[in-house]
Amino acid sequence: MPRLSRHFFVRPTLTVTRExxxxxxxxxxxxxxxVGEINEVEAYANVDxxxxxxxxxxxxxxxxxxxxGGHAYIYFTYGMHYCLNIVTEQADTAGAVLIRSVIPxxxxxxxxxxxxxxxxxxxxxxxxxxxxxxxxxxxQNGLDLVTSTELWxxxxxxxxxxxxxxxxxxxxxxxxxxxxxxx
DNA sequence: ATACTGATGGCCT
DNA sequence: GGCCATCAGTATA
Numbered sequence: 001m002p003r004l005s006r007h008f009f010v011r012p013t014l015t016v017t018r019e020x021x022x023x024x025x026x027x028x029x030x031x032x033x034x035v036g037e038i039n040e041v042e043a044y045a046n047v048d049x050x051x052x053x054x055x056x057x058x059x060x061x062x063x064x065x066x067x068x069g070g071h072a073y074i075y076f077t078y079g080m081h082y083c084l085n086i087v088t089e090q091a092d093t094a095g096a097v098l099i100r101s102v103i104p105x106x107x108x109x110x111x112x113x114x115x116x117x118x119x120x121x122x123x124x125x126x127x128x129x130x131x132x133x134x135x136x137x138x139x140q141n142g143l144d145l146v147t148s149t150e151l152w153x154x155x156x157x158x159x160x161x162x163x164x165x166x167x168x169x170x171x172x173x174x175x176x177x178x179x180x181x182x183x
Numbered sequence: 184a185t186a187c188t189g190a191t192g193g194c195c196t
Numbered sequence: 197g198g199c200c201a202t203c204a205g206t207a208t209a
Contacts, residue, residue: 172200
């Protein structure tokens with residue numbers, strides 16, 4: 001499979017964000033293989049972005065955001081949900097793309113099991129839902145998606161011609177930027 | 184259809 | 197102590 005390599009991720013965050021639409025998220029687990037087509041993303045930048053976890057500099061939690069592009073940043077929020085981000089930019093420059101939604105492609109039966117039997121329409125249409133369906137937790141935080149045998153991204157030749165730009169969801173600051181892309 | 188709210192815990196000031 | 201890059205359920209129309 002044509003796996004995304006380092007140079008794809010080590011670019012400006014907004015470029016990577018746009019190009020992640022239509023790419024495939026793959027999680028290989030003992031339970032089986034999970035695959036989804038990314039169809040909703042959000043860009044989170046560095047110190048100039050008040051919505052970004054990196055806004056106030058490096059902390060214990062946001063450390064993966066400062067790694068070289070291509071790593072995973074998975075954080076725990078609201079006491080019960082995990083959210084998956086794809087780290088962008090070169091090392092020491094924070095930047096990440098939040099995976100807000102995917103279209104289930106493979107491992108749908110297991111995704112439904114992980115999600116308590118929810119129907120296809122609402123199986124993976126939210127950042128917390130994607131992690132729950134794919135079995136992603138703190139365990140995968142910091143993984144290098146370029147070299148990992150467990151978690152990576154693929155280009156399967158899908159072309160995205162049209163997509164919407166909107167403000168990001170669930171934030172208080174930085175709502176002026178249209179950094180949420182939906183295909 | 185939209186609007187509101189409780190659940191629940193780690194992180195940061 | 198306050199604040200969440202959320203979700204599912206309930207209420208209201």
